[in-house]
Every structure is written in structure tokens, then in C-alpha cells.
Amino acid sequence: MNATVEDVEKTGAMRRGWTVRSFATTYASQIGITVAFVVLWVAFIVLAPDTFLDNRIYVSFAQTTPYFALPALLLTMVIVSGDIDLSFPSIMGLGMVGFVAVERTTGSPELAVLAALAVGAMAGLLNGLIVTIIGIPALVATIATQFLYRGLTLALVSGKSYALVEARDSTAFRILDGRLLGIPMQFVWLVLVAIGTWMLLFRHRLGQNGHVIGDNRPAAQLMGIPIRSTRTIMFVLVGVASALAGAMQSLQVSNFYPGVGAGYLLPALAAVFVGGTSVFGGRGTVWGTFIGAFMIGAIQAGIVAMGVAAYWTEVIYGGIILAAVSIHAVLQRRFER
Amino acid sequence: MGAGEQRARRPRPASGHATLMTGEADVTSRGDGQVHVELRHIFKSFGGVRVLKDVSLVLSAGEVLGLLGDNGAGKSTLIKIVTGVHEPDSGQILFRGQEVRGLSVDRARALGVETVYQERALAEQLSLWRNIFMGRPVSGPLGFLDVRKMRRITAELMGESMGFTSAALTPDTHVTGLSGGERQGLAIVRALHFEADIIILDEPTMGLSLKETDKLLHFVKGIKTAGKSAIFIDHNIFHVYSVADRIVVLDRGRIAGDFPTSRYSLEEVTEIMREVASTGKFVEPERYRDTRAASDADEAGGSS
Numbered sequence: 071m072n073a074t075v076e077d078v079e080k081t082g083a084m085r086r087g088w089t090v091r092s093f094a095t096t097y098a099s100q101i102g103i104t105v106a107f108v109v110l111w112v113a114f115i116v117l118a119p120d121t122f123l124d125n126r127i128y129v130s131f132a133q134t135t136p137y138f139a140l141p142a143l144l145l146t147m148v149i150v151s152g153d154i155d156l157s158f159p160s161i162m163g164l165g166m167v168g169f170v171a172v173e174r175t176t177g178s179p180e181l182a183v184l185a186a187l188a189v190g191a192m193a194g195l196l197n198g199l200i201v202t203i204i205g206i207p208a209l210v211a212t213i214a215t216q217f218l219y220r221g222l223t224l225a226l227v228s229g230k231s232y233a234l235v236e237a238r239d240s241t242a243f244r245i246l247d248g249r250l251l252g253i254p255m256q257f258v259w260l261v262l263v264a265i266g267t268w269m270l271l272f273r274h275r276l277g278q279n280g281h282v283i284g285d286n287r288p289a290a291q292l293m294g295i296p297i298r299s300t301r302t303i304m305f306v307l308v309g310v311a312s313a314l315a316g317a318m319q320s321l322q323v324s325n326f327y328p329g330v331g332a333g334y335l336l337p338a339l340a341a342v343f344v345g346g347t348s349v350f351g352g353r354g355t356v357w358g359t360f361i362g363a364f365m366i367g368a369i370q371a372g373i374v375a376m377g378v379a380a381y382w383t384e385v386i387y388g389g390i391i392l393a394a395v396s397i398h399a400v401l402q403r404r405f406e407r
Numbered sequence: 408m409g410a411g412e413q414r415a416r417r418p419r420p421a422s423g424h425a426t427l428m429t430g431e432a433d434v435t436s437r438g439d440g441q442v443h444v445e446l447r448h449i450f451k452s453f454g455g456v457r458v459l460k461d462v463s464l465v466l467s468a469g470e471v472l473g474l475l476g477d478n479g480a481g482k483s484t485l486i487k488i489v490t491g492v493h494e495p496d497s498g499q500i501l502f503r504g505q506e507v508r509g510l511s512v513d514r515a516r517a518l519g520v521e522t523v524y525q526e527r528a529l530a531e532q533l534s535l536w537r538n539i540f541m542g543r544p545v546s547g548p549l550g551f552l553d554v555r556k557m558r559r560i561t562a563e564l565m566g567e568s569m570g571f572t573s574a575a576l577t578p579d580t581h582v583t584g585l586s587g588g589e590r591q592g593l594a595i596v597r598a599l600h601f602e603a604d605i606i607i608l609d610e611p612t613m614g615l616s617l618k619e620t621d622k623l624l625h626f627v628k629g630i631k632t633a634g635k636s637a638i639f640i641d642h643n644i645f646h647v648y649s650v651a652d653r654i655v656v657l658d659r660g661r662i663a664g665d666f667p668t669s670r671y672s673l674e675e676v677t678e679i680m681r682e683v684a685s686t687g688k689f690v691e692p693e694r695y696r697d698t699r700a701a702s703d704a705d706e707a708g709g710s711s
Contacts, residue, residue, distance in 0.1 A: 096579065275550040282541050285530035292492060292528050293542030294512025352532040 098405035099346045099398040100357055106394055107361050114368065118375035127375075131367055132257035133247075137319045137331075139260055139363035142338040143267045144311040146359045148304045149342060150271065152284035152351030153208035155305060157197060158312040158338070160219035162331025165190040165313030166320050167226045173234075179242035179321075186313045193219055194309020198302030223328045231327040238324055246314075247322045256318055260360075263311065268356040270307075280304060284351025337366050344394040346402070365394065441468045442504060443605050443636045444489060444520075449498035451484055458484045459495070460660040466605070466638060469631050473651030473668075474640045477684060480657040482640050486607050489638070490522050491515035516543065521603030523594045523611050529582050536561040536578040539597050564596050588619035595626065604635040611639070612646050624650050644680060648673050658683050 094101065115122040141158040148155050168189035173182035193215070200211045237243055248255045271277035279300045283290045290297055312331070320326040343349060344365055345358025369390055373383045444466040451459040459481045466472050476482050487493045488500070491510040499506050502518045522528075529538050536557045537544075545553040545560075561578035575584070582590060591611065598606055608627065612620045627650045630637045641647045647654060648668055654676060656664040663683045668676070 269551070273552050273554060275544055275546050275552065278537060278540075278544050278552060279542075281533055281537065282530045285532050286528070289524070289528040289530060289541070292490070292512070292522065292524055294491070294516060295542050348532070352530060 095405045099401040100355060102397040102401045103344070103346055103358055103361055103394060106397055107365055110365060110368070110372070110390070114372040114375070118372065118377070121371070121375035127371060129254060130371070131364065132254040133322065134256075135363050135367035136256040136260040137315045138334040138338040139341060139360065139367070140263055140315040140318075141308060141312045141334070142341040142359050142363055143260075143264055143356060144304075144308040145338060146342050146345070146347050146354045146356060147267060147271050147277065147280060148208070148308055149347055149349065150277075150284045150351060150354035151280035151301055151304050152287060153201060153301055153304065155194075155197060155208065155212050155308050156335060157193070157212040157216040157219055158308050159331035159334045160216045160223065161190050161193045161309050161312040162316030162319070162334070163223035163328055164193055164219045165309075165316045166326045166330060167223050168313075169317055169320070170227065170232050170326055173237065179234075179237040179240040182237075183242045183246070183314075183317050186317045187310050190309040190311075190313025190316075191306050192309070193313075194306040195302065197309070198305035201305065202298040202301050220328075220332070227326075227328055229328060231325055233325055234321060235324045237321055242317075243321050246318045256322075259314070259318070264356055264360050271354065271356060276300060276303060281352060284353075286352070338363075340391055341366050344391055346398040362394070365390070442466070443468055443470075443502070445499075445501040445504075446485075446489070447499040447501070449485075449488060449495045449500075451481075451488065451493065451495050453484075458660055459488075462498075462657075462660070462662055464655065464662070466636050468604070468636050469634050470653065471627060471631055471637045471639055471651050473647035473654040474638055474657060475644060475647060475654060475680060476657035476663075479659075481660045482657055483609065485657065486522070486609060486638060486640060489515070489605075490520055490607060512542070516601065516603075518605075519603050520605045520607065521598035521601055522607040522609060523591075523598045524609050529590055529594060531582045534579045534581055535565070535576070535593060538582055538593060539564065539600060541597070543601070560600070564600060587614050588616060588622075591615060591619060591623065595623075604633075606630055606635060606637045608637060608639045608641075610641055612641055612643060620646065644677055645673070648676060656680060656683050 111122075121127050141162070145155055145158065165186035169182040169186040172185035173179055176182070197208075197212055197215055200206055200215065201208045204211075206214075244255070246255055246259070250258050271280070279290070279295045279297075282293070282295055283297055283300060287297065316330055320330055341363035342354075342359050343362070345355055345360070345362035347354035347358060369387055370383070373386050374380075378386065442465055444464075446462060446464040449459050449462040450457070462481070462485060464472075464485075474482050474485070484493060488495050488510075491512040491514055494510065500510055501507070507514065507518065528541075530541065533541075536554075539561050540557050545556050547553065558578045565576065565578065576589075582593070585593065595611075611623055611627075615623060624646060627637060627639060631652075639647055639651055651668055653665060653667050654671075655662060656679070664679060666676075666679075671679075
């Protein structure tokens with residue numbers, strides 16, 4: 071025996087005790103992106119104090135960021151598992167078709183929300199089955215279903231918009247878009263979903279298996295991990311989260327238009343990657359996506375408020391995203407093993 | 408479920424896995440001769456290519472079986488059938504005398520089969536504890552992980568079985584931070600933690616230093632002492648010969664030879680291997696046939 075009792079105790083002590091140093095190296099890129107977030111925030115406050123010292127901008131962020139941050143959180147799980155889903159903006163619309171259908175027949179916005187979630191789950195399930203049963207790479211499959219779902223949305227409502235004004239007094243509205251102690255419910259939901267996602271990704275069999283599948287799929291097969299069902303469940307969860315976000319946004323503006331969700335694809339993906347999740351799978355972070363979403367959400371408003379000429383907006387946008395992703399690349403290579 | 412019953416009935420090894428890495432190996436020790444795994448007339452094709460043709464094989468307790476063969480001979484397909492990764496087209500698989508149909512990886516693991524796939528089956532970006540418990544995490548009824556327990560067990564295994572004493576390594580260290588030998592240790596300890604008694608080593612010496620190879624071979628010898636059984640696949644005939652009780656030579660999907668190391672010298676095995684590789688057949692020379700017939704007669708009514 072070359073390992074003594076003392077050694078074992080030493081390992082035990084190391085296991086329990088997080089030193090400042092071990093914490094810093096383990097979460098180096100997480101700390102990096104959080105610092106970047108704070109720096110950006112302070113910069114906005116200094117450069118546009120009128121906007122960024124006013125409560126209203128934060129209420130606005132708390133209401134609008136979740137529309138793409140909710141799908142982005144669950145998208146993080148899909149990407150960790152080695153897949154991708156480009157169809158979620160279309161699922162936001164398709165879910166609302168279910169909402170409108172049920173709302174018009176039953177008059178219940180609450181049932182309508184459930185219908186939207188069910189449609190979202192079905193759309194996600196179809197994505198999952200196409201990817202795992204037919205075996206089409208997720209990138210390709212969800213490019214196709216992205217068109218499919220958006221097309222279905224437009225066809226089913228004949229391209230029309232629906233006013234949802236009568237739902238403004240409903241419980242559904244208060245639950246999704248009301249306020250809790252002054253905090254917009256969209257933000258409350260985002261926090262709850264973020265906690266739930268973290269639990270699933272890091273403290274549940276689903277996430278454990280997803281991590282292995284994303285890191286080394288042949289190994290997952292050799293170890294008997296249920297690869298198909300795990301990947302499929304990930305797609306279903308994105309579908310549900312997207313439908314929820316679609317319902318939130320539509321109820322907030324009291325209007326469903328078939329293009330709802332369009333334009334959220336790149337901000338959501340940017341949030342995931344700015345957060346530090348690996349595009350190759352096997353490694354991801356929920357905190358990073360959460361912070362990343364608010365960075366992405368704030369950049370636009372921040373640049374406008376700073377009074378920079380509008381032509382430069384996208385240049386700065388791209389620069390900030392590149393800088394954030396570079397922070398991860400450098401810190402992960404340097405510290406994290 | 409049947410798997411659960413099997414698991415309960417399986418005799419627990421007298422010694423824990425800790426001794427396997429470091430305990431004294433007793434090469435002569437044989438188990439109780441119980442048949443652990445038996446394959447009968449296994450056929451397997453992939454897309455019209457016959458990979459295995461009528462393969463029959465017996466693995467008994469306390470036995471280390473060396474599986475040799477060229478690339479494409481069907482070695483890895485054969486072990487993937489035992490581990491439940493692939494299902495044979497026809498033929499039977501028996502565990503402890505009972506036929507098992509529709510074998511899956513989970514089922515095989517429940518029946519006590521663990522495989523050391525070397526680092527190919529490690530998830531590099533994940534922590535040590537997530538690798539140890541890959542595919543079978545400790546979790547509650549709702550599927551939530553008992554992370555504390557998995558970390559604790561991993562820390563114990565690191566100290567006792569892997570001999571990881573470096574202060575830089577914790578259960579939360581990622582596999583990317585390990586050396587080749589450390590990864591090998593991790594893969595072996597993972598197989599042993601679950602009290603497997605049928606251990607399959609797929610090219611375990613690949614990429615190991617001399618010292619690490621010695622340690623590994625020593626460990627394989629220890630498998631016998633504990634009454635477990637092993638299938639040892641390797642390209643290197645010297646490694647296999649030094650630990651195996653029997654050597655099975657696979658050639659183009661067929662078993663070309665099956666002979667005990669006690670009766671064949673390393674030189675003879677090497678010669679046979681060369682012959683099989685060039686002719687595809689193993690013609691037993693007269694002198695071996697005689698001795699073999701004689702000893703088979705001696706052993707009549709024995710273990711098989």
C-alpha cells in the first residue's frame with residue numbers, strides 16, 4: 071500500500087475545503103465573465119448615467135431579456151449534450167397557435183397557456199425524434215424544423231395577428247407578466263427556470279448523462295447511457311421554455327403576431343456562448359448563460375443611451391461578444407483543467 | 408427484475424478492490440471453476456460483412472483469458488457482445504449457466520460485467536467523480552444526484568485504490584488534468600468499484616509507460632486471486648502471455664486457436680500467431696496434439 075491513512079484524510083480535507091485559490095481556478099472563466107459584466111455595467115452607468123441610474127431601464131431589462139433568456143437556459147443543456155436547436159424562435163410562434171386556438175374555444179387564458187406549453191413540448195419532441203431516430207445532425211434538422219414550425223404558424227393563422235387584450239385581467243397574465251413585490255414576473259420566472267436548469271444539468275441524472283453524451287458519445291454508449299431519450303428530453307425542455315417565452319411576450323404586448331420570437335436566435339446563442347458554454351459540448355454553465363443574456367440584452371440599450379452614432383451599434387455589439395468569448399478562451403486554457 | 412436477482416446471487420468477492428491493485432498476486436490460484444460467461448455459436452455481421460462466425464467461448468471464475476488477433480479479427484466486436492453494446496445476430500450468451508436474451512449494457516453491468524476501455528471511455532472535461540459514476544450515478548428516487556456521496560467515494564478510491572496522493576488532484580479535478588497512467592487507474596478503479604466479477608480489459612496497456620504497464624499486469628494477476636475472471640485484449644503478446652491462463656486467437660471472425668499458457672511456451676505461441684496471421688489457420692503440430700490429447704484425457708470430467 072502506498073496510500074496511507076493520512077493521504078486519504080488529506081484527500082478528504084481537500085474535497086471538503088474550498089480554498090479561495092481552488093475556487094478561483096475552478097471557476098476562473100465564470101468569475102471572468104462576471105467581472106466583465108460588472109465592468110460593462112459600470113461603463114454604462116458612467117457614460118449614460120441618466121439612463122442607467124434610473125429604475126425604469128432595469129424594469130425593462132427584467133421584462134424583455136427573459137424572452138430569449140428562457141430558451142437560452144434550456145438551450146445550454148442541449149448544447150452541453152452535443153446538440154443544438156435553431157428552431158426555438160419558431161416554437162415561440164407555434165406554441166401561440168395552440169394558445170389562440172384554446173383561448174378562442176374555451177375563453178380561458180390559463181388553459182391556453184398550458185396548450186401553448188404542450189405544443190412547445192410536441193415541437194421539441196419532434197426535433198428530438200428527428201435527431202435521434204432518423205439520425206440527422208441537430209444543426210441540420212433544426213434548420214429544417216425552424217422553417218417548418220414558422221411556416222405552420224403562418225399557415226394555421228393565415229398570417230393574421232390576434233389581439234389578446236381581454237387576457238390582460240387574467241390570472242395567466244398576472245402569473246406570467248405581472249409583478250411580484252414590484253419585480254416583473256418574467257424575471258421571477260427566469261430566476262426559477264435558471265435554478266431548475268442548474269439542478270437538472272448539474273444535480274440530476276439527466277444532466278450527468280447529457281454531459282457525458284456531449285463530451286464523449288462513444289463512451290456514453292459503452293457505459294449504457296440512454297443516449298436517445300436523454301437527447302430527446304433536452305429538446306422537449308427547450309420547446310416548453312420557448313413556448314412559455316412566446317406566451318409571456320404575446321401577453322405582455324396583448325397581441326399575438328405570427329412572427330413572435332423571430333430575431334431571438336442569435337441573441338440567445340450569443341448569450342449561451344458569451345456565458346462560456348462550449349460549442350463542442352460536454353461543458354456548460356447556467357450562471358454564464360444568465361449573465362450572458364443580460365449582457366446581450368443591455369448592450370443595445372446601453373449603446374443607444376451612450377449616444378453613439380447608430381451606425382456603430384453593431385460594431386460595438388460584435389466587439390463586446392468577441393471580448394467576452396475571448397475571456398473564456400484565455401481563462402479556461404490558463405486555469406481550468 | 409431478473410437482473411436484480413442475479414446481482415444478489417452473485418457471490419461477493421472476499422477481498423475488496425483495494426487489494427487488487429496492491430495485494431500479492433497468486434498466479435496458481437484458481438477460482439471455484441464456476442463458468443462465468445459462455446458464448447455459444449455467436450454470429451455477427453455489420454452491413455453484410457461477417458465479423459464473427461460461429462464463435463464459442465467459455466470464461467470461468469478465476470481465469471484470465473487472453474484474446475489475441477489482428478486488427479479486424481473481431482476482438483472488439485466479441486467483447487462488445489459480452490458487454491451488451493452489440494446484440495449478436497444469432498447464438499446464445501450465458502451468464503453463470505443461464506441464458507440471457509436481449510443483453511444491454513445496463514443488464515450486463517448488473518450481471519457483473521465491467522469493462523476497462525482505457526481512456527477512450529472517459530469524459531475528459533468532466534470531474535473524476537462524474538467519470539467514476541458515469542452511466543450509473545448515485546441518485547434519489549426523483550433522479551437527483553447524491554453528489555456528496557459520490558465525491559466521498561471518489562476521494563476514498565483515489566487514496567486507496569488509485570494511489571493518487573498528489574495534492575493537486577481532488578474528486579473535482581477534470582480528467583484533462585491527469586496523466587496517461589492516472590487515467591488508466593481511473594478507468595480500472597471505475598470498473599472495480601461496482602464489484603464486477605467479470606472484467607474486460609480492452610487494450611489496457613496502450614500508451615502506458617513501462618512502470619505503469621507492470622502495475623497493470625500485476626493488477627490483472629490479482630483478479631484471479633479474488634475469484635474474478637477477466638478477458639484481456641492486447642496487441643502485445645508478451646503482456647498477454649505473462650498474465651493469461653488461456654490464449655484465444657481470433658482470426659477473421661473465427662476462433663483459430665485456444666490453448667493454455669501452461670502448456671505452450673511464449674515462443675510457441677508467437678510462432679502459432681505468425682502462422683495464423685499468414686495462413687488463417689492454426690494447424691496444431693503433432694507434438695502439441697499429442698500432449699494436448701493426453702492432458703485433455705487427464706482433465707476429463709474437469710471444469711468444462
